[in-house]
Amino acid sequence: MHKFTQEILRLVVTLVCATASVSSIAADASTKSAARKQIERGQYLVMITGCHDCHTPNFLLNGGKTPEKEFLVGGSLGWRGPWGTTYPANLRLYFQEITEEQWIKVAKEIQRRPPMPYYSLNAMSEPDVRAIYSYIRSLGPVGVPAPKFVAMDKEPSKPFVQFPMN
Numbered sequence: 508m509h510k511f512t513q514e515i516l517r518l519v520v521t522l523v524c525a526t527a528s529v530s531s532i533a534a535d536a537s538t539k540s541a542a543r544k545q546i547e548r549g550q551y552l553v554m555i556t557g558c559h560d561c562h563t564p565n566f567l568l569n570g571g572k573t574p575e576k577e578f579l580v581g582g583s584l585g586w587r588g589p590w591g592t593t594y595p596a597n598l599r600l601y602f603q604e605i606t607e608e609q610w611i612k613v614a615k616e617i618q619r620r621p622p623m624p625y626y627s628l629n630a631m632s633e634p635d636v637r638a639i640y641s642y643i644r645s646l647g648p649v650g651v652p653a654p655k656f657v658a659m660d661k662e663p664s665k666p667f668v669q670f671p672m673n
């Protein structure tokens with residue numbers, strides 16, 4: 508091949524490669540910011556829908572000042588009533604063990620004992636449910652599983668909140 512033609516070809520190849528890599532960097536950046544936005548939306552939703560009230564220790568009592576690293580680790584404060592004694596699950600562990608698609612299905616169908624407001628989850632739109640998944644999963648696994656449910660006729664260990672037994 509003529510030296511000049513070779514030179515032009517080399518230039519074209521270089522340009523094509525450069526354009527491809529610039530556009531792939533741009534695509535990466537926009538995926539990253541989409542993922543970031545999704546996480547921020549989840550953070551907002553978890554805050555305004557009240558998940559922290561029960562799933563983040565002391566959140567109710569300290570005016571929401573628990574640091575984010577301790578968010579949603581579940582609780583050893585029991586909620587006792589005619590249903591028995593329930594403990595808010597450690598959602599930091601829960602969300603590591605479930606896929607996003609499984610979570611979509613769970614959120615739509617979940618029913619749990621009081622005081623878990625499962626009906627709020629059932630009523631959420633799929634984009635909101637997905638955003639919550641992205642956020643809680645992004646926090647990573649921390650803490651230990653919450654204590655096991657205690658049946659109605661058994662006395663739970665302290666501390667627990669007592670609801671009227673009717």
Ligand code: HEC
Nearest residue numbers: 556557558560561593594595596619620621622623624656
């Ligand atoms: C008023 C307290 C309270 C609030 C608010 C609350 N939860 Fe719960 N949650 C609980 C309790 C208690 C349980 C355990 C119920 C049981 O044992 O049947 C639970 C269980 C769950 C479970 C089931 C975990 C498992 O292992 O199956 C999920 C998921 C969950 N909560 C997510 C959420 C999300 C997301 C929010 C916010 C939208 C939220 N919860 C708000 C108290 C609460």
